[in-house]
Amino acid sequence: MSLSSDSPQIRIPATYMRGGTSKGVFFNIKDLPSKAQQVGEYRDKLLLRVIGSPDPYGKHTDGMGGATSSTSKTVLLDKSAQADHDVDYLFGQVAIDKPFVDWSGNCGNLTGAVGAFAISQGLVDAERIPENGICTVRIWQKNIEKTIIAQVPIKDGQVQECGDFELDGVTFPAAEVVIEFLDPADGEGAMFPTGNLIDRLEVPGVGTFDVTLINAGIPTAFVRASDIGYGGSELQDDINNDEAALQRFETIRAYAAVKMGLISDVSEAAARQHTPKIAFVAPPEAYVASSGKQIGAGDIDLRVRALSMGKLHHAMMGTASVAIATAAAVPGTLVNEAAGGGERREVNFGHPSGTLKVGAEAIEKDGQWSASKAIMSRSARVLMEGWVRVPPAQL
The missing domain is CATH 3.10.310.10 (Diaminopimelate Epimerase; Chain A, domain 1)
Known part of the structure; x- marks a missing residue:
């Protein structure tokens, strides 16, 4: 039975986060509607509507997106199914003016926020989180099937977000998160796919x-x-x-x-x-x-x-x-x-x-x-947390 246009909106737990010079909507995959927990058209439609795409006006006025490639992003996290990993990380780049979610690659900037979100969601075992110091979060990046290590600072048992690390492209300082991309050659072939450097x-x-x-x-x-x-x-x-x-x-x-x-x-x-x-x-x-x-x-x-x-x-x-x-x-x-x-x-x-x-x-x-x-430093922080709402009749 189809839903009427005046059906109440779906409420989905979500966190809006900045990671590096990007920001996106983060979900624990277990919080999504059951149909969206699986790969497919329904999940894509849901994420498109969360962001506000496709938008012929290019503004994302009716969604969480920011109408740029840096701010039209979604992240799905789950307890990792991989040995010696804490969290599975799936990234969806949402097109602005097309009904399309691209799952073909990773977002390195939002990777800086994955460790913090995983800790807050209980996806990292409590015994691996120090009271003070650095929590090493082992991330399995599902888009490219690679391991990423995030060194997340912890203070008084909580993720430390405030600090004095400055990152060009981000207005305010925050705590530094060191990211290591292990074996960073993309999963689709050789590092130099043609065999040539030029x-x-x-x-x-x-x-x-x-x-x-x-x-x-x-x-x-x-x-x-x-x-x-x-x-x-x-x-x-x-x-x-x-x-x-x-x-x-x-x-x-x-x-x-x-x-x-x-x-x-x-x-x-x-x-x-x-x-x-x-x-x-x-x-x-x-x-x-x-x-x-x-x-x-x-x-x-x-x-x-x-x-x-x-x-x-x-x-x-x-x-x-x-x-x-x-x-x-x-x-x-x-x-x-x-x-x-x-x-x-x-x-x-x-x-x-x-x-x-x-x-x-x-x-x-x-x-x-x-x-x-490959190694780089990023910073991340929660901008807002609660529920994102989606009109069900538009899915």
């Missing part, structure tokens, strides 16, 4: 240029800023207000996806918006960040700009930061080249909101590169 990518109507294609953190295609007509210090308005530029980036992304073996034809890219990411790199140079902060050439090793869900990101996606660190650790990639070449275990890069230091360890064996881990 490929030539032919993009009809755009051009042919060098590209580094890497599966680490999240599948990412790196190009030189100069090869596609940019300087490398662009801010959001320089690109996001240019529809022709956005279309060129999407075209490049589609052909890169085919080259990486993620899709078989460029027409399939529209159904895979979250991955791969497209980013452009440039050597260090002074610029003014979106906050007005002066970034000196000596403050950074290189500059990186990346697009997420079709728009230039206001800072840097956490998973793309893993890709940057890993590619920088491999001599001969475009990222390593922009950083000055040579061997390195960490890189400090400039993004539109400021700078970020990330580390990675990469080794070569029998001509194949692999990465053992």
Whole structure:
């Protein structure tokens, strides 16, 4: 029997959290309606309605989303079914103007909040949580089938959220959460899917240029800023207000996806918006960040700009930061080249909101590169907790 339009709303326990430079709606999967606890159309429709998508106005006025790729996110957590793990973490990137939830990758920024939410939900065994100190939360990232370790600070038996750690792209300081991505090469194949550190990518109507294609953190295609007509210090308005530029980036992304073996034809890219990411790199140079902060050439090793869900990101996606660190650790990639070449275990890069230091360890064996881990610092805090409400007739 179909529900009438005046049926009462469904109330679902939820927590609205910031993690890194993103924020999203977090759920304990056991709190979802039974039909949404399973993979499928009903779950996707529910999460779309929670966020307020699809929204032709691009505002998310009637939902919890923030109408940007950084704020249109959902997280589902459950007690882990994997040995030696605490929590299973599933990430859904919700499209803004389409009825689509992309489950193809992870969100590195929201990973910073997963440990705290897992502790608050009782998904981490009590004996593993110190009264004071650091709680090591072992996360199984289900989208990419990888292990992530979150070092969550604890004070008086509770997650410590307040602190003095500053993260460019986030207005206020908070407690630092160290995140380790173990074996960060993406689960869909080799770290360099073509076997090359640099490929030539032919993009009809755009051009042919060098590209580094890497599966680490999240599948990412790196190009030189100069090869596609940019300087490398662009801010959001320089690109996001240019529809022709956005279309060129999407075209490049589609052909890169085919080259990486993620899709078989460029027409399939529209159904895979979250991955791969497209980013452009440039050597260090002074610029003014979106906050007005002066970034000196000596403050950074290189500059990186990346697009997420079709728009230039206001800072840097956490998973793309893993890709940057890993590619920088491999001599001969475009990222390593922009950083000055040579061997390195960490890189400090400039993004539109400021700078970020990330580390990675990469080794070569029998001509194949692999990465053992990538490390970065994030912060997280609860913004609101309670119940999110959804009109049942619209599911």
